Amino acid sequence: MSNAVPARRYAKGEAKRREILAAALQLIAESGYRNSTLQDVADAVGLTKAGVLHYFESREDLITQVLQGRDDHDAVQLAQEARAGAGDREDDMLTLLSRAIRLNASVPGMVQLYSRVVVEAEDPQHPAHDYISERYELVAARIAASVQQRQSLGTARADLDPAQVARIVIAVSDGLQLQWMHARDDIDMSVDFDAALTLILGPA
Amino acid sequence: MSNAVPARRYAKGEAKRREILAAALQLIAESGYRNSTLQDVADAVGLTKAGVLHYFESREDLITQVLQGRDDHDAVQLAQEARAGAGDREDDMLTLLSRAIRLNASVPGMVQLYSRVVVEAEDPQHPAHDYISERYELVAARIAASVQQRQSLGTARADLDPAQVARIVIAVSDGLQLQWMHARDDIDMSVDFDAALTLILGPA
DNA sequence: ACCCAATCCCAACCAATGGTAGGTATTGTC
């Protein structure tokens, strides 16, 4: 749809592209978002700024794709964990989300990156705008489904509006991460999130 | 403590300072955060960039003070409303927060500004870092107190951990605003927040 | 084997932005 990037046919190019993404991910994870300039990324992979911009339309585009890649990576890992850990029960989005938060607690840089992109992507012009909006919708839909399932199982109050609860749960997740960034040592996102879930969904 | 700014004695200066703050507030509110440069602010008040920077140490400092001013303004207004509206009952922080969110829904630019500063101020070097951290602590303490009060009144579950609930409520508030920025027309922050409050605190 | 188009990548350059340095003009106080 919006992929105006050339189709990149040479193997070398594809490899370099991945190298750039990996380097950017690492830089952001360890030095934060604001301290990672295009020049830094370029240096890390032995290119110039222009070289990096040959692969990504802009810095924002690069960052968006880093986030997207991380998202995919996490999704796969979490799905595997869930499947391996607790029998072969259907993946429950709420459980997955809880795991994801616990995982995030080990990578402050990524939390910062995510929060930042969410805020900046509010502008419809931002390259990540569609991605973030769609992500919200997707996650919300899955949570809503999870809520509904629990309702039918009797492990969640029957009078809940699944869509509304989904929005609230996402809010708790995002909001806790914001607070956590400011007081990493004093807050256990994971514990608070699980507690919130229990409070909202009602007793099992 | 960190007020290294000269003590500004002339009346003209103080007036200009306020003018700058007002102009910046308006610019941000209507054009968003990213589209408001120092030059824009300077133009709006008939100064040069350097002129503006005579009053504020940096752009970030200016923005921080805009946010702070808005905060104070809101606090006063909300307190008045609350007092005028519902008898002379003690100000309840949770009620105040609910009102604040409803008020925010009319000023998207400010929500964006707030979210952005919260994210950026994660860096301890950021001029707003202390302000945001203290704000979090203050609000959390007040919410916790409010929860405790409701518990003793029997309008909130007795088994709640006030401090934890405070963090969760703040998370809901912040998180809903993030989502709202992306889908202003589809989300009613105010309704969702009140619903979340009811779910979390338990039946009245 | 060689052509040639696509791809890769760079040096040079540009514009915008936040910020600094130093000086001049204004203000208000004693």
Place this chain on the structure above:
DNA sequence: GACAATACCTACCATTGGTTGGGATTGGGT
């Protein structure tokens, strides 16, 4: 009316994201 502080500007700088035009490389087609 001097004199100190304050207000404010011009000129300048560094950094950053981004563009441009061209040169080097790659690899499939013939």
